[in-house]
Amino acid sequence: MENLSGGDLLTRALTDVGVELIFGYPGGAALHIYDALFRQNKIKHILVRHEQAAAHAADAYARVTGRVGTVLVTSGPGATNAITGIATAYMDSIPMVIISGQVPSARIGEDAFQETDMMGVSRPVVKHSFMVQDPSEIPIIVKKAYYLASSGRPGPVVIDIPKDMTDPNQFFEYRCPNTVSIRSYTPTVKGHGGQIKKAVRAVMAAKKPIVYIGGGSLAGQGPELLTRLVKKLGVPVTSTLMGLGAYPGTDEQFVGMLGMHGTYESNTAMHNSDVILAVGARFDDRVTNKIEKFCPDATVIHIDIDPTSISKTIAAHIPIVGSVESVLRDMLKMIETSGKSLDTSALNSWWQQINEWRDKHGLYTQNRFDTSGMIMPQEVVQAVYEVTHGDAVVTTDVGQHQMFAAQYYRFDKPRRWVTSGGLGTMGFGIPAAMGAQLANMDETVACFTGEGSVQMCIQELSTCTQYNLPIKIININNQALGMVKQWQDMNYDSRYSEILYEDSLPDFVKLAEAYGHVGMKVTKREELKDKLKECFAMKDRVVFMDIYVDPHEHVYPMQVPLQSVGDMFISRTERT
Amino acid sequence: MTKRIISILMENSPGALSRVVGLFSQRGYNIESLSVAPTEDVSMSRLTLTTLGDDEKTEQITKQLNKLIDVIKVIELSNSVFIERELMMIKLKATGSAREEIKHCVDIFRGQIVDVTPTIYTVQLVGDSDKLTAFIHAVDETAVLEVVRTGISGLSRGEKVLSL
Numbered sequence: 001m002e003n004l005s006g007g008d009l010l011t012r013a014l015t016d017v018g019v020e021l022i023f024g025y026p027g028g029a030a031l032h033i034y035d036a037l038f039r040q041n042k043i044k045h046i047l048v049r050h051e052q053a054a055a056h057a058a059d060a061y062a063r064v065t066g067r068v069g070t071v072l073v074t075s076g077p078g079a080t081n082a083i084t085g086i087a088t089a090y091m092d093s094i095p096m097v098i099i100s101g102q103v104p105s106a107r108i109g110e111d112a113f114q115e116t117d118m119m120g121v122s123r124p125v126v127k128h129s130f131m132v133q134d135p136s137e138i139p140i141i142v143k144k145a146y147y148l149a150s151s152g153r154p155g156p157v158v159i160d161i162p163k164d165m166t167d168p169n170q171f172f173e174y175r176c177p178n179t180v181s182i183r184s185y186t187p188t189v190k191g192h193g194g195q196i197k198k199a200v201r202a203v204m205a206a207k208k209p210i211v212y213i214g215g216g217s218l219a220g221q222g223p224e225l226l227t228r229l230v231k232k233l234g235v236p237v238t239s240t241l242m243g244l245g246a247y248p249g250t251d252e253q254f255v256g257m258l259g260m261h262g263t264y265e266s267n268t269a270m271h272n273s274d275v276i277l278a279v280g281a282r283f284d285d286r287v288t289n290k291i292e293k294f295c296p297d298a299t300v301i302h303i304d305i306d307p308t309s310i311s312k313t314i315a316a317h318i319p320i321v322g323s324v325e326s327v328l329r330d331m332l333k334m335i336e337t338s339g340k341s342l343d344t345s346a347l348n349s350w351w352q353q354i355n356e357w358r359d360k361h362g363l364y365t366q367n368r369f370d371t372s373g374m375i376m377p378q379e380v381v382q383a384v385y386e387v388t389h390g391d392a393v394v395t396t397d398v399g400q401h402q403m404f405a406a407q408y409y410r411f412d413k414p415r416r417w418v419t420s421g422g423l424g425t426m427g428f429g430i431p432a433a434m435g436a437q438l439a440n441m442d443e444t445v446a447c448f449t450g451e452g453s454v455q456m457c458i459q460e461l462s463t464c465t466q467y468n469l470p471i472k473i474i475n476i477n478n479q480a481l482g483m484v485k486q487w488q489d490m491n492y493d494s495r496y497s498e499i500l501y502e503d504s505l506p507d508f509v510k511l512a513e514a515y516g517h518v519g520m521k522v523t524k525r526e527e528l529k530d531k532l533k534e535c536f537a538m539k540d541r542v543v544f545m546d547i548y549v550d551p552h553e554h555v556y557p558m559q560v561p562l563q564s565v566g567d568m569f570i571s572r573t574e575r576t
Numbered sequence: 577m578t579k580r581i582i583s584i585l586m587e588n589s590p591g592a593l594s595r596v597v598g599l600f601s602q603r604g605y606n607i608e609s610l611s612v613a614p615t616e617d618v619s620m621s622r623l624t625l626t627t628l629g630d631d632e633k634t635e636q637i638t639k640q641l642n643k644l645i646d647v648i649k650v651i652e653l654s655n656s657v658f659i660e661r662e663l664m665m666i667k668l669k670a671t672g673s674a675r676e677e678i679k680h681c682v683d684i685f686r687g688q689i690v691d692v693t694p695t696i697y698t699v700q701l702v703g704d705s706d707k708l709t710a711f712i713h714a715v716d717e718t719a720v721l722e723v724v725r726t727g728i729s730g731l732s733r734g735e736k737v738l739s740l
Contacts, residue, residue, distance in 0.1 A: 119591055124602050128645040131590070148645060183740065184587060184648040308639040 003171035006135035007036030010099070010166065012174055013142035015042045019070050021061065021438060022046070023054035027074025028114055029101030032166035037072075046438065046467060049459040051078050053431035055085020056457070059094050060395060060418045060435030066219075068149050069094070069435070074101040076114030079160075080121060084425060086156045087125040091422025092215060092242060095154035097145045098122075102131070104164040118160045127155030132165045139176035147180050152187030153216075153306040187305060191322030191330060199277070199301045199318045200334045206275035206299075207346035209235045212258065215242030215421070216280020216304060217324050222246060223414040225328040226279060232335060234347060236354055238266035240281050241406055242421040249410030250390070255354060256363065259287040260559045261403040264361035264568060267559065268576070269354050271295055271566030278302045280324045283314040284422070293564040303327045361557070361570050363407055368571070374550040375525050377401060377476045381408035384446055384474055387532045392444040392472075393436045394418065397429035397453030400482035403555045405448040427456030433471040434463060444472070444536060451477045451505055451546075461515040464542045472535055473544045475508060478551040486554045512544035522547045577628045579608070581653040581660060581730050584623040584641060585738050588614050592646035596623065599640055605629065609662075609705075609727030620648065622738070624729045649738055653730045660730040663700065664708040665690070666715075667722040670697040674719060685711045696721070704728075 004012060010033060014022075022045045026034045037045055048054045051073045058069030069089075073082050079100040089096045103112040119129050128148050130141045138161075145157040203209060211233075217226050223246045230237045230253055237247050238258040247254055256263030258270055270276065276298045281287070283302075288294045294314055302309075302316035303324055310319045320327055359365055369376045381404050384392070394409055395418040396402040402419060411417050418436055420428040433447040454475055464471060481499040488496055509519030518541050522531050528547070535543040557568040560575065568576050586592050593612060600607050605627055612623040629637065634652060641650045653660070670678050675697070682689055682699050685707065691698035701711055705728060712720065732738070 120594070123591075123595065123598050129591070133590075182645065185645050306643070308636065308643050312636060 004174050005032070005036070005168045005171055006138055006161075006166035007032040007168060008039070009135060009138040009172060009174055010142065010161070011036045011040045011043060013139040013176060014070065015040070016139070016176060017142060017146045018067070019043055022070045022072050023048055023057045023061075023435070024072030025051050025054060025074065025078055027078045027101060029075035029103055029163045030072065030078070032163060032168055033072065033099070033101060033161070035168065036166070045072070046434075046463065048431065048463050050457065051081035052085050052427065053434070053457050053460045053463070055082045055096070055098065056088065056425070056428050056431035057435035057438070058096055059085060059089045060432035061439045062089075062094050062096055063418050064393060064415050064436045064439040066415065067095070068146050069096040071096065071098040073098070074114065075103055075118070076116045078114075079116055079118040083122060083125065084427075086122060086158070088420050088423045088425045088428060089156045090125040090127070092420065093154050094156070095149040096156040097149050098156060098158045100158060100160050102160045102162040105133070105162040106164070108162065118158060122158045125156070126158050129158035129160065131160045132162065135165045135167070135170065136172040136175065138165070139174060140180065143176055143180045144182060148182070148185065152185070188307075188321045189305070189323045189326050191303065191320045191327035193330070195318060195320045196327060196330050196334065199320060200331055200338075202275055202299050202301060202318060203233065203277055204335070204340055204342060207343060208273045208350045209233070209275040209277065209342070210269050210273040211235055211237040211277045211279060212240075212270065212281055213237060213243040213246050213279045214240040214281025217243055217246040218414050219280065219323065220325040222280065222324045222328065225325060225332060229328055229332055229335075232332070233342060235342070236269055236351070238262070238270060240284065240287055240421070241419060243281065244406060244417045245411035245414040248412040250412055255358070257406055258565070259284075260289075261407065261555050261557065262559075263363055263407070264557050264570060264576075265354055265357040267557070267568060268357050268566045271564055272353075273298050275299045276301065278304075278316075279328070280304060282309040283312070285313070287565070288313060289559045289565050289567070290562045295565060368556065369553065371525070375522070375528055375547060377404045377478065377549045377553055378408055379525070379528065380474065380476050380547050380549060381405050381448065383529050383532050384448075385409050387529065387536050388444055388446060392416070392446045393440075395429050395432035395436055395445065395447045397447075397449040397456075398424045398426045399450050399453055400478070400486065400553075400555050401448045401450045401453075401476040404476070426453040429453060430457050430460045430464075430471070430473065433473070434460060434467075434469050437469045437471050438467070446472045446474055448474050448476065450482060451475055451479065451508075452481045458511070461512065461517060461542065461544075465516045468540070470538070470540050470542055473542070475544065475546045477508075477546055477548050478553070479505065479548075480551055482551075483555070489554065508544055508546040512542070515542075517542035517544055519544045519546065577630060579626055579654065580629050580634045581624065581626050581658065581728060582638060582641070583651050583653050583730060583738055584625070584647055585615070585649040585740075586621050586623060587646040587648065588619055588621040589646060592621070593623070595644050595646055596641065599644065600627070600637075603637075603640070605633070605637060609725075611727040611729050620740075624653070624727070626728055648740065651732070651738055653732060656736070657733040658730050659733060660704050660728045661702055662705050662708055662728050663702050663726045664711070665724050666699050666701070666712065666720065668697045668699060668715060669695065669719045669721055671695050674716065678715060678719070681711070681714050685714070687711070
C-alpha cells in the first residue's frame with residue numbers, strides 16, 4: 001500500500017466516510033491540508049467569506065440531507081470565527097465535523113502566531129473533540145468523529161490538527177477499520193420494553209392526549225413512523241420550532257407550533273391535556289413557560305435518546321430512553337397487535353374542544369392581523385407560501401420574521417425548515433440557505449430574514465455569486481430590531497434602546513446588484529404577490545427582496561411570562 | 577444540600593479531565609475535592625470527586641458525566657455503603673514541649689511522622705475526611721505551617737465494582 005502524507009490521509013479518510021462537500025476558509029496552519037485538497041478531485045470545497053458562514057452552511061447542509069456537515073478552517077481567528085456556528089449546531093443537535101488547523105505541535109503554548117486553544121475554546125459547545133498527535137491516527141480519528149457526530153444525539157465534533165501532522169514530506173500507511181467502536185460510548189437505541197408498555201397503556205387510557213414533537217423526531221424514519229402513530233391514534237399533535245415538518249403542517253390533526261409564539265390551540269391543548277407524549281423534544285424554556293405551572297393534569301411520557309434531556313426541567317412520569325425511530329416502531333407494533341383504540345367519545349369531545357379553540361383564535365381560519373395599512377409581515381410569509389406552493393426549503397434568521405415564518409409557512413415534509421432554534425443565531429439565514437441549496441441545486445430555497453439579521457452575514461452574497469447559488473432572500477424590513485422592539489414595547493414602556501438605525505440602512509437593491517444579483521424593493525400590498533412571482537421565477541439568480549412592512553407589528557400569540565403554557569396574549573389588547 | 581461522592585472510570589487521555597471539570601464549572605456546580613490516577617489498566621483513570629447537591633441535581637450531574645465521550649462509567653458512591661479514605665500531610669512547628677504533645681497526638685490518630693528537623697515534624701495521616709479535620713483541630717492551631725490533602729478516594733463496600 002502506498003504511503004501518504006498527513007494531508008492526504010485526511011482527504012482520503014474524508015472521502016472514505018462519504019464527504020462530498022466541505023465549507024471552509026484557508027490559512028497558514030491549514031495550508032498543507034488545502035494543498036492536499038487541491039490534489040484530489042472527489043471532495044468539493046466551498047470558499048465562504050467568513051468562517052461563521054462555513055459552519056452555518058455545513059449545519060444547514062446537515063439539516064436538509066440528514067448527513068454530517070463538514071467545515072475546514074485555519075487556527076486562531078479561523079477557529080474562533082467558527083465557534084458561533086459550532087454552538088448553533090450544538091444547541092440544535094446537528095451532526096457536523098469541524099477540522100481546524102493548529103500551529104505546529106512544538107509551537108503550542110508559546111503564543112505562536114494565530115494560536116488559539118481550539119480544544120479549550122470549543123469544549124463547552126461540542127459533543128467531543130480530538131487533537132491529532134500522530135499523523136497515522138488521522139484516518140481512525142476521522143472515522144470516530146463522523147461516527148460520534150451522527151450517532152446517538154447528534155452534535156458537532158472538532159478535529160484540531162497541528163500543522164506538522166500534515167507535513168507533506170512525511171509519509172504514513174493508510175490504515176482505517178471499516179467500523180469503529182468506542183468503549184465509553186454506547187448510545188441506547190432500543191427503548192425499554194416495560195416502559196414502552198406502560199407508555200402505550202397511558203396513551204390508550206387518555207381522554208385528552210397530545211403528542212408533542214421536537215427536533216429529535218426528524219431522525220431517520222421518525223417522521224414516517226410518527227405520522228403513522230398519530231393517524232392510528234387520531235390524536236392532536238403539536239411541534240416545537242425545531243420539529244416543524246416532522247408531521248405534515250397542513251394536516252387536520254396538526255394544531256400548530258407550541259411555546260412562546262405557538263398557536264392558541266396548541267398551547268391551550270397542552271395546558272389542558274391529560275397525557276403528553278413527548279417525542280424527541282426537550283421541554284425547552286421557550287415551550288414550558290413557568291415550570292411550576294406546566295400542564296398540571298398531564299402524565300408526561302418522554303421519549304429521548306439523550307438521558308440528560310429526560311426530567312431535566314419537567315419530570316417525566318414515564319421516561320423512555322431510546323431512538324425515536326426504534327421506540328415509535330415498538331409502540332406502533334404494540335398498539336397494532338392489541339387492536340385497541342382510544343375512547344372514541346372522549347376523543348371526540350376533546351377534538352370538539354380543540355376545534356372551538358381553533359375557531360376562536362387560530363391563525364389559519366382567518367387573518368389575525370390588520371391589513372388596512374402597510375404590508376404586514378405575516379402577509380409576506382403567506383404570499384411566499386402561496387407562490388412557492390408550500391414546497392420551498394426555508395431558512396431563517398432570528399427575530400420576528402423567524403416566528404412569522406414558523407407560524408405561517410406550513411411544512412408538509414421534513415427537512416425543509418432550517419432555523420437556529422436553541423442558540424437563536426442572527427446571521428444564520430443566508431449561509432444556511434447556501435448550504436441548503438448546495439444540498440440540492442434543484443430545490444427552491446427561500447431565506448426569510450430581517451434588515452437586522454441579514455447584515456450579520458451579508459458578505460456571503462459574494463459566495464452565492466461565485467458558486468451560482470440562486471437563493472431567494474425575503475427581507476422583511478421593519479426598519480428596526482423588531483423582536484427587541486416588541487419586548488421594549490411590552491416591558492419597557494416603549495423605551496427604544498438601541499434598536500433603530502437612523503437612516504443608515506443600505507440600499508439593499510443596489511447592494512444586491514453590486515454582488516451581481518437582482519434586487520427588488522416592495523412597499524405596496526398590490527405589488528407584493530406579483531413581485532414575489534417574478535422573484536421565484538428567476539430560477540438561476542439570487543434575488544434580494546427588500547419588503548417594507550408595518551414597523552409596529554408584534555408577534556402573537558405570545559405566552560405571558562412566568563405563567564402557564566396556556567396563558568397568552570392573543571393580540572395587543574386580548575389575553576386568555 | 578448534602579455531600580455527594582461520585583466515582584468515575586474514564587479514558588486516561590489528554591483533555592478527559594478538563595471535560596469532567598468543565599462540566600461542573602459550566603453548570604455552576606462546585607467541586608469540593610478531586611482525586612485521580614490511572615487504574616491497573618493504564619488506559620483508564622479512576623476519579624473520585626465530592627460535590628454538594630440535592631438528589632435532582634446529583635442525578636443530572638451523573639447523567640451529564642455519563643454523556644461525556646471519555647467517561648466510561650459513573651456511580652454515586654454515597655448512594656450506598658462505601659469506604660472513603662484521604663491522605664493528609666501536615667507540617668507542624670515542633671519545638672520544646674510541643675514535640676512530645678504532637679507525637680502523642682499523632683499516635684492517638686495512628687499517624688506517622690515522616691520528616692523530622694530540630695524544629696519541624698511532618699505528619700502523614702490517612703482516614704476519612706472528618707478524621708483528618710479532627711487532627712487539625714486537635715493540634716495547636718498556631719503550630720500548623722502547611723497542610724496538603726489528596727481529596728477523597730472511595731470504593732463501594734462488598735462485591736460491587738466499577739470496571740469495564
